[in-house]
Amino acid sequence: MMDMLSMIKEQCVSKDNVLQISVDKILPNPFQPRKSFDGIALEEMSRSIKQYGVLQPITVRKISPTLYELIAGERRLRACKFAGLTKIPAIVVEMNDCDSAGAALVENLQREDLSFMEEAEAYNSLMALHGFTQEQIALRLGKSQSNIANKLRLLRLSDKVKRIVAENNLTERHARALLKLPDEGKQLEALKKVCDSSCNVSETEKIVENLLKEKTEKSPKRTAMLKDVRIFMNTINRAVSVMIESGINAESKQTEFEGYYEYVIKIPKNMM
Structure with missing residues (x-):
């Protein structure tokens, strides 16, 4: 070229x-x-x-x-x-x-x-319209294949994220840091903090790291809560079983709805 x-x-x-x-x-x-x-x-x-x-x-x-x-x-x-x-x-x-x-x-x-986004779009166009590989583009432009690949990864960002990055004159390294976040919502959350505080690349990477930690920390809590609910359900079932084994004519009905479980337990008054 x-x-x-x-x-x-x-x-x-x-x-x-x-x-x-x-x-x-x-x-x-x-x-x-x-x-x-x-x-x-x-x-x-x-x-x-x-x-x-x-x-x-x-x-x-x-x-x-x-x-x-x-x-x-x-x-x-x-x-x-x-x-x-x-x-x-x-x-x-x-x-x-x-x-x-x-x-x-x-x-x-x-x-x-x-701009680095325009460059990424241009590489993508060469690949999509003309069947170029990353290696061919790199060879023709005198760049490394990893350089082309890194640019193309930026296109994984949503149009909204790319627009905010451009409007705030953020660098390619800012944009690449956002790629570590799993979805647009988290990326926009990070962008707001970055833009509000005029963060440099190092500060942006720290914000991304903290958001990733939040997700990691929240996951075990949800798992623990789920286990606790099952323990409560087993406890109720065991209590009803103990009453029945003791001669109490107790009845229980469990119904599962979309957002919750409903338990109805009937105990005869003359047994109390």
Whole structure:
């Protein structure tokens, strides 16, 4: 994948194939990993483009006789539109869906400003849409397989948890600590404490550890209580049996309901 991007740059120099293309004829890349764009940064870029022009052409591929699809340069294209320009310099290359998705991902990774969640979503997209394995992604991006796996694990978090993590600018290590908790409820409980107290990673891990201890401590108590209830039931049954063995015509009826047991014991008055 890295070699592919180098090849694109070489095409720009060797073939001089930079065209001025109407911004209205360029469709967005459906594989773009970035989900949000900094409005202030785009405004600054648009002012620069107005003054100096687009210094680095975007990269596109032709998808019909009149339309192109963006491969790399989403922010430059947006900034041009923001600046009111009608055309943008572009390099036209031949590329399939798989390589287009990979190029969009690599460009953003090289800039190192993709969020860790966007990066995880991009890896997942490469696997789901194009059948890549973790090992293949790692090889193409020059990363370790464990790095890819750790990113993908973040997608186990619910959308609500991921949104809160992003809104509060929590780090990847914060998010990974939450994965130790068994369900969304516990994760949200931990997140509230983390956000309310602006906890660092170490403090977050401690909160998670305490929540896990609470669960462990509560389980034996429930088991002990269940055993106690059975002891009480056996005691009642034994007491009724003793009365019957002593000649008392006692009767007992046990009924089990959804949330409780009901005992009805009848003892003749003339035996008391």
